[in-house]
Amino acid sequence: MPAPNVVPISLTSLKAACSQCNLRELCLPYGLSENEIAQLDHLVGGRRKVKRGHHLYRAGDAFEAIYAIKMGFFKTDILLEDGRDQVTGFQMAGEILGMDGIGTDFHTCNSIALEDSEICIIPFAQLEQLSREVRALQRHFHQVMSREIVRDHGVMMLLGTMRAEERLAAFLLNLSQRFTARGYSPQEFHLRMTREEIGSYLGLKLETVSRAFSRFQEDGLISVHQKHVRILDGAGLKRLLNHQAAL
Amino acid sequence: MPAPNVVPISLTSLKAACSQCNLRELCLPYGLSENEIAQLDHLVGGRRKVKRGHHLYRAGDAFEAIYAIKMGFFKTDILLEDGRDQVTGFQMAGEILGMDGIGTDFHTCNSIALEDSEICIIPFAQLEQLSREVRALQRHFHQVMSREIVRDHGVMMLLGTMRAEERLAAFLLNLSQRFTARGYSPQEFHLRMTREEIGSYLGLKLETVSRAFSRFQEDGLISVHQKHVRILDGAGLKRLLNHQAAL
DNA sequence: GGTCGATATTGACCCAGATCAAACGGCTTG
DNA sequence: CAAGCCGTTTGATCTGGGTCAATATCGACC
Numbered sequence: 001m002p003a004p005n006v007v008p009i010s011l012t013s014l015k016a017a018c019s020q021c022n023l024r025e026l027c028l029p030y031g032l033s034e035n036e037i038a039q040l041d042h043l044v045g046g047r048r049k050v051k052r053g054h055h056l057y058r059a060g061d062a063f064e065a066i067y068a069i070k071m072g073f074f075k076t077d078i079l080l081e082d083g084r085d086q087v088t089g090f091q092m093a094g095e096i097l098g099m100d101g102i103g104t105d106f107h108t109c110n111s112i113a114l115e116d117s118e119i120c121i122i123p124f125a126q127l128e129q130l131s132r133e134v135r136a137l138q139r140h141f142h143q144v145m146s147r148e149i150v151r152d153h154g155v156m157m158l159l160g161t162m163r164a165e166e167r168l169a170a171f172l173l174n175l176s177q178r179f180t181a182r183g184y185s186p187q188e189f190h191l192r193m194t195r196e197e198i199g200s201y202l203g204l205k206l207e208t209v210s211r212a213f214s215r216f217q218e219d220g221l222i223s224v225h226q227k228h229v230r231i232l233d234g235a236g237l238k239r240l241l242n243h244q245a246a247l
Numbered sequence: 248m249p250a251p252n253v254v255p256i257s258l259t260s261l262k263a264a265c266s267q268c269n270l271r272e273l274c275l276p277y278g279l280s281e282n283e284i285a286q287l288d289h290l291v292g293g294r295r296k297v298k299r300g301h302h303l304y305r306a307g308d309a310f311e312a313i314y315a316i317k318m319g320f321f322k323t324d325i326l327l328e329d330g331r332d333q334v335t336g337f338q339m340a341g342e343i344l345g346m347d348g349i350g351t352d353f354h355t356c357n358s359i360a361l362e363d364s365e366i367c368i369i370p371f372a373q374l375e376q377l378s379r380e381v382r383a384l385q386r387h388f389h390q391v392m393s394r395e396i397v398r399d400h401g402v403m404m405l406l407g408t409m410r411a412e413e414r415l416a417a418f419l420l421n422l423s424q425r426f427t428a429r430g431y432s433p434q435e436f437h438l439r440m441t442r443e444e445i446g447s448y449l450g451l452k453l454e455t456v457s458r459a460f461s462r463f464q465e466d467g468l469i470s471v472h473q474k475h476v477r478i479l480d481g482a483g484l485k486r487l488l489n490h491q492a493a494l
Numbered sequence: 495g496g497t498c499g500a501t502a503t504t505g506a507c508c509c510a511g512a513t514c515a516a517a518c519g520g521c522t523t524g
Numbered sequence: 525c526a527a528g529c530c531g532t533t534t535g536a537t538c539t540g541g542g543t544c545a546a547t548a549t550c551g552a553c554c
Contacts, residue, residue: 078404082489086407088400100400102393109400128386132379139375145392146349152399153335153347153356157325159406160333160450164541195502203407208541210503226502226550242328411511441531455511457533473520473532 017041018120026094026181027068028122028144032136040137043130044068045121056097056111056119063101065123069093072117073192076100076109077200087201089151090114090175090193093182096144114192159203162241167202168212169240172222176231186234191227264288265367273341273428274315275369275391279383287384290377291315292368303344303358303366310348312370316340319364320439323347323356324447334448336398337361337422337440340429343391361439406450409488414449415459416484419469423478433481438474 018029018040029037047070050056056067056074074091088109091097101107102124131138158167180186191198195206195213202209216222221237223230231237265276265287276284294317297303303314303321321338335356338344348354349371378385405414427433438445442453442460449456463469468484470477478484 078400080404080408080489084408086404088403099393100397103390103397104394108397128382128389132382132385135375135379138379142375142392143350145389145396146346147351149392149395149399150347150350150355152396152403153325155403156335156399156406157327157333159403160447161327161331194500200407205542206502207504207543211541214503442533443531452512453532454513454534457531458511461533 018044021070023068023070023094028096028137028140031140032134036134036136039130039134043122043126045123045126048119048121050074050113050117050119052113052115052117054113056113057101057107058110059107061101061107063098063105063107063124065121066096066098066101066127067111067119067121069095069097070118070120072119073114074111074117075114075193075197075201076111078109085200086203087193087197089155090201092178096148099145099148114197155201164202164204164208165212165215166241167204168198168209168216169221169237171198171202172229172231173234173237173241176234186231188228188230191229265291268317270315270317270341275343275384275387278387279381283381283383286377286381290369290373292370292373294365294367297321297360297364297366299360299362299364301360303360304348304354305357306354308348308354310345310352310354310371312368313343313345313348313374314358314366314368316342316344317365317367319366320361321358321364322361322440322444322448323358325356332447333450334440334444336402337448339425343395346392346395361444402448411449411451411455412459412462413488414451415445415456415463416468416487418445418449419476419478420481420484420488423481433478435475435477438476 018024018027019034019037021027021029024030024037029040032040045065048056048067050072059079069091071093074097075087076089076091076097077085077087079085091111097111097119098107100109127137127141131141158170162170175189175191176186179189193201195209198204199206199209204212213222213224216237217224219236221231221233221240223232265271265274266281266284268274268276271277271284276287279287292312295303297319306326316338318340321344322334323336323338323344324332324334326332338358344358344366345354347356374384374388378388405417409417422436422438423433426436440448442456445451446453446456451459460469460471463484464471466483468478468480468487470479
């Protein structure tokens with residue numbers, strides 16, 4: 001029983017609060033005024049913890065909300081009837097999940113936490129409502145969707161034209177850049193996904209991913225120990241990307 | 248000089264008119280009431296013809312509008328500095344082009360007409376304005392963007408996990424289905440793109456595409472003469488997709 | 495703190511599709 | 525209607541990454 005002058009955690013603080021969130025600048029509130037962010041606070045329908053290995057949603061689930069990652073790390077994947085599957089993306093704090101469901105009113109991929117995570121639930125009907133009123137929110141939401149399309153085009157490029165080592169270099173540089181944007185080290189990070197998941201995302205087998213990691217290490221570009229990666233020569237990785245095919 | 252009682256084509260009729268357009272059910276107006284479609288008429292900022300081989304927009308162009316294809320056929324592609332390029336999609340009548348530009352205010356890919364085409368210009372600021380007022384338009388626009396994301400995931404799946412013949416089968420079935428939705432024959436159609444463009448889209452070399460076409464013909468699944476394709480055994484093509492990897 | 499299953503590394507071999515090369519067909523142009 | 529060109533087909537060969545297999549290593553759970 002709490003002492004009389006201890007204020008119990010209020011429901012509203014449990015119910016998320018974009019205005020208090022340190023991901024403001026990366027997440028949906030980006031570009032909104034104080035006032036507008038306060039309106040977002042009302043919109044967010046609470047938080048939800050998702051344990052490592054658990055689904056946030058599954059292909060076929062009814063679509064009702066999109067989700068902002070408060071903390072943690074996710075993958076999305078698609079499963080074909082014949083058992084083949086493909087990781088379509090990895091998402092980290094501040095990124096939005098679930099937009100695949102808008103088009104058909106049910107989700108078309110699975111979203112799985114790769115570590116214990118927490119997300120903010122954004123009921124979609126209310127998001128549309130508010131974005132009819134708040135121009136900046138409408139704009140930003142459209143930008144978020146568009147960037148997802150552009151990101152996917154980048155992955156198509158990667159899968160369609162790049163060689164194994166280029167793919168992995170692009171992947172590492174992308175992760176590094178996103179960690180940097182979140183205030184983490186650009187050089188050193190912990191991979192939350194397995195070699196198999198990386199391979200699935202990059203259209204490669206896990207052995208090929210492992211070999212490419214080893215090769216990069218031999219060449220002094222990175223150092224790897226299992227999931228721990230340190231980038232020693234970022235410029236070298238970039239060079240791997242740009243040249244190569246200039247035959 | 249026209250005879251006195253010949254009414255010259257009015258500017259408004261030149262200025263497109265969703266309410267008159269037979270693509271209503273496929274395009275942006277889908278799901279809108281008569282009244283709401285009339286509002287769309289005002290929004291559409293005119294039409295533009297794009298000759299075969301010409302660009303509708305280029306990567307780097309300022310983003311101002313999205314485009315609805317009134318008639319014709321387009322491809323979008325991305326060009327890397329080193330000369331490699333990848334076709335990211337083929338678009339036909341009723342489909343929307345240009346959403347890649349929303350996120351950054353400039354286009355991130357090239358859009359090129361594969362036959363003489365005509366598009367409706369939809370200034371984006373005005374689309375956002377109107378979709379703040381017309382709920383159904385807002386909803387449908389979000390669905391169109393979401394479906395683009397889902398389509399891209401499908402292509403990622405194709406590029407990441409499928410073998411050459413599966414890719415081509417998926418491609419042909421997809422085209423067939425889209426032609427059908429437009430009232431054309433599901434069995435017989437004219438490819439607007441070259442083997443090289445198909446290959447680029449599917450992450451294959453043109454020779455591999457050509458060989459896969461020949462193989463399908465030998466197997467009695469289709470008949471091909473250059474760009475003319477007739478699907479003889481659609482079920483057979485579908486079988487190629489679903490099974491195979493059930494090892 | 496030892497056991498066990500999941501994950502990762504490394505090696506040997508193989509194959510689907512790339513590459514190189516030649517010839518052909520159908521279109522446009524003079 | 526011949527010439528030339530682009531796109532396509534087909535054949536021969538090569539190779540990057542897949543496949544199969546053997547260890548090694550880690551982390552979770554008794």
